[in-house]
Structures are given as C-alpha cells and as structure tokens.
Amino acid sequence: MRLRNLFILFAVVGLLLPGFSSCSSDDDDDVIINPNGVYSAEKLELNGAKAAEGVKITIGEQVANAVDITLENVILGEPKLVLKGTLAQDGRNYTVKSTDMNENRNITVEGTTTGDKLTVKVITNVKSQLVGTWNLKITNVTSGDNQGKFADILFNIKTKDGGFMEEMIQGFVPLFAGKAIADKVESVTVIFNEDGTTKISYKELGGMTEYVITETIPISYYTDSKTNKLYLAVEKGAIDQLLETLKESLAGIDPAAIKVILIENGLYYTLPINVTIENSHAYFYISRDTVDRAEPLFDVIKGLLPPEMNLEPMVDIILTAPTLNFGLGFDKQ
Template sequence: MKKSLLYLFTIICSLYFITACSDDEKPVTWQDISKTYTGNQLDLGTSLIGSVGSVKLEAVSADKVNLVLTDILPGENEVTLSAILMKGGESSSFPGDFIIKGMATISTGELTVNGYILKGILKLDIVREMTSSVVGNWDLTIQDGKTADVFISVKGTPLDDLLNSMGPVVGQLLAQKVEKVSVLFGENGQLVVGYKMPGSDAIDLPPAEIAPVLVNLLTWYEKDGIVYIAARKDIVDIIVALIPKLSEIDITPYLSLLELNGSFYVLPIHATIEANNARLYVTKDFVQKVWPLIKTLIPADSQYAFLLPIVDSAINSAQSIEIGLGFTTPCIIPAD
C-alpha cells in the first residue's frame, strides 16, 4: 500500500514539473508585451538620450504598437508614436521575440525608433535627426587674426556707449588666447567643441578615449530660436560630488545657471542665423544670474574692483542686455 502511494505521489510530482516546464516555455504573444518598461527592463542602446525615463508600450494588434517615451529625449518631455510590430526569432535578423520599427516628427526634428523585445527587456535604438539651421560646423569669427567677434549690446543705461564699446576690446583679448574655436552641432544631437592655441599645428579636440563619455554627457537641441545645451542630470550630479574631493573646488553654485528639464540640466543660448553667419548670445536674465558668481572671482584689491558697483547698477537698470560671440560656417562651393 505504501509503495502504491509513493508511486502515485511520484507520478503526480512528475506531471507537475512537466507542466511547469511547459508553462516556462510558453511562447510570448503580442498580448503579453503591453507594459511600461523602465530601469533594467529598458535598454536604450544609444548615448544621446537619457537613461532614467520610461517607455510605455501598448500592443494594439499583432502588427501595431503605440509607444509613449517619457523623459527620454532632452527637450521632449513626452513623445507618442505608432510603430510597426513584427514577429522576431529565427526567421528574422533580430534575436527578439518581437521587432519594433517606427518614425515620428517631433518639435526638435525627426525621430526613428528601432528595436526588439527579448526575455522581457525592451531594447530600443532611438535616433533624432535635428532639422535646425544650427546644424553644422561653426568657427568663431576672428578678423585678421586679431579680433574675435565678441559683441556687447546694452540698452537703457547712461553707460550704454561705454559698455557696448567693450566688445572689440574683449575680442582682442580673446584672439590673443586662442587662434581658432570650432563648434560642431551634429545632426544627431552631438556637440563637440575644439580650439587651437596660438602656435599650435592642430585643433585640440576631446581625446578619442573619452569622446563616447562626452557624447553621453552633452547634447543639444533648438526650439524657437533658442539653442539648449543639455547635460544628463545623473552624470552632472556625480561630477559635482567628485570634483570637490579631487580639487577642493565646489561647483555647486554654478548649477544655478542651469535650468532643470526632466532628467537634464539645460543652458539656454539665443541664436540668430543668417546664411553662413551665426550669433550665439545670452540675455539680461542670464547675465543677472552669472554676474554675482563673476564678482566672487575678482579680488577686492584688483585694479578693476572699482568697476563692480558701476556694472551692478548697469545690469540692474538696463532695459536689455545681449552678450555673445559671432560664428561663421565655411561656404560650400558646388563643383562644376
């Protein structure tokens, strides 16, 4: 009797484990993939977007999904798009259970989304193509190698003429320090700044070894004539915490110059583009934020200390202030 019960118990357990294994191997259907993917369930697969956002996926049918990207792209707090859903696996070039492909027009350009779902993880390659006129290589304008194009426009104070005349003076000082400054606003959101020192044979660019890190840290976008330089908040916060330990410099006050937009710190810079000429500048609201920090860098016994109250008064009373740099982009001559 005991042997019979033991035999029966063994059969029941075997059937249970066989059934459990069958459940584990149950194929994933399109009805199973609708959820919000975030954290370890989300692999964005590109360095020009955030890492702390989420993607809500709603499978409408076997061949269509709706996606909501939240706090993924700088300048786009939420993006909604429809995408094609295809079966993956051995019959396709993708290893995933399902393949996702979609495109959308957003406020900062065109968006392409490709990816797949594998073992509950959503992997997306998100590419943004900027349509801004800022896209391209820009060089700081330096006239005859002697004066950089620095402009200061102050209106509404008794010192307008004096302050505005300081632009060329600052431009001459800048041209003595650098022979060339180049800025690349990449079509994919990449931002690269290079410079050439006097007497140098080449433009100094970020080392190739750290280029991916910089791309991951800095990007840009443009809206309504304002260029936003964007930096991932999580990475900036790490840098802010590390720098005092490495150099005893506290850069926390400088974060007040930035605006927080989702998971990004952004620095707004006004831009005026005409043909192959560009002017990038800040206005009074930014000057009012940065001036108190600049004053702390000027020693009380400096020969320029007497100017501080004068500049204070001018900044506070000015109707408008514009301070910036002029850039040009090389003209491309069509081939015959």
C-alpha cells in the same frame, strides 16, 4: 507479488516523470508574455546598453496593430513624449515601431520584446542649420586705431540712463572682449552632429594641441526653431561630479549658485543660447534672462576683474542694464 507490482509501479512513474517535466518546460517556452507595460532598468536595453536610471518606455494597450509608445527621458528636450506606433507579433516575441517628426527633429523607434524585456533602438536626427562645423571668427585688423587680432563679439546694451556711458560701453566691450579672447586662443571649433551630440575644442594661441572639452564632459544639444534657441545639455550627474571635482578651485563659490544659471530638463541641465544665422555666419549669445539667473554670481564676476583697470563701475552698469545681449560670432566650415 504485491511488492513486485509496487516496484514496477514506481519504475513506470519514474520513467514518466521526466517526460511530464519536459512537456511542462516546453509549454513554458511557448507562453507569450503580454508586451504591454513599462520597461526600465534591467528590463530595457536602449541603443545597445542598459537603460539609465529614470529612463522608461511604456507600450500601451494595442488596438488592432496600433499602439501608443511613451518615451520618458529618452529624447533630449522632450522628457515625456507619446508616439503613435505599431505592434506586431513575431513568434513568441513582438516588434514595435514608430516614426515621428516635427520642425526640430525626426525620431525613429524600432524594438523587440523578448519575454518581459524590451530591446530598442531610438534614433534622433536634428533638423537645423546648425548641423555641421563652426569656427570662431577671429579677424586680423591691420589699420585704424585698434589693430591686432579680435574675436567676433556680439554686444548690444541699453542702460537705465543711456547717454554717453551707454555709447562708451557699447564701443569698449566688443574691443576689450574680442582682443582678450584672441590673445588666448588660436581657434575654437564647435561641431553639431545630426544625432544631437557635439564636439567642442580649442587651441591655445601659438599651440598645436587641440583640447577637446567634450571628452571630459559630454555635451548634447537640441533646438527650438520657434524661439531660435539652442539648448546645450549635460547630464545632471556629470554636472554634479564636475562641480565636486572643481570645489577647491571654485574659491568658495556655492555650486548651487552656478546651477541656477542652468534650466532643468528631465535628466539634464541645459543652457539656453540665442542663435541668429545669416548665410554661413552665426551669432551665439545670451540675453538678459540668463544674466538675471546669474545674479548670485555677480560679486564673483566683479572679483575676477583686474583691479588696476577699475572696471567695476562699468560692470555694475552692464549687469543691471534692462537690455543686454552678449555672444560670439562663428563661421560655418
């Protein structure tokens, strides 16, 4: 009798256990995970892809529906940005939203937490006259002493000694550089997209093929309206990989010397470029500060000069001039 009762007890327990287990599982599904915290790597999906290394989004403590959202290495040019946003519960999940704007860009953030993961879409819209398509201005000169095709060159120099040499250099460089470029390319086109990406391409003189530089190495950009600067940006890993690929063709140039021209900004190397825009024409140019950073490359630059032209003394004067601006002119399409 006791054996029979024990068997029935085990049978009842066996029937009840799955039910308890099922209830426990259901209870786990109903657990709402606190959305506050840091999301990165596998726990962060940003714009449809797993977040890159170094990218983080932090959702701060909620006050009513208000919350601070910290973006690290998400917005180009702003490695760490704290936004004011909202956090609202949606069943077992939370939705987070924010908008932010300044004189250079607008940002929209929309995301959802599911368990301990955050799926978010971050949209950046650049606010600048640069947005659009720009073509290198090449002029065909048919009269005067210097005829032919010349690219539009901006060149301003103030040498240490001034005088005749400064005047001669000021006249010579735009003609020499403008013709050298026009003899090599049919066209150069730069497209600045509103989302901060670019397309940079060129056609060789007499050629039909368009070579798209940004298909090999993606280049993004951001602007600073206060300083009238454009920053071209490339991921650090892409620059390191490119320099490694070009190591043999760099003829012994130290890659570190090339990178000193660039400025680190979060996960990117950037090149600051001055911009002046008048109507539908713009000059993109570098100044003395960029030339100073390139000092480790001065000997390399002089080594590229055609020896028969004896240009090294002039280049020495140019590279050491207290005031120096050099760039290209583009027309907006």
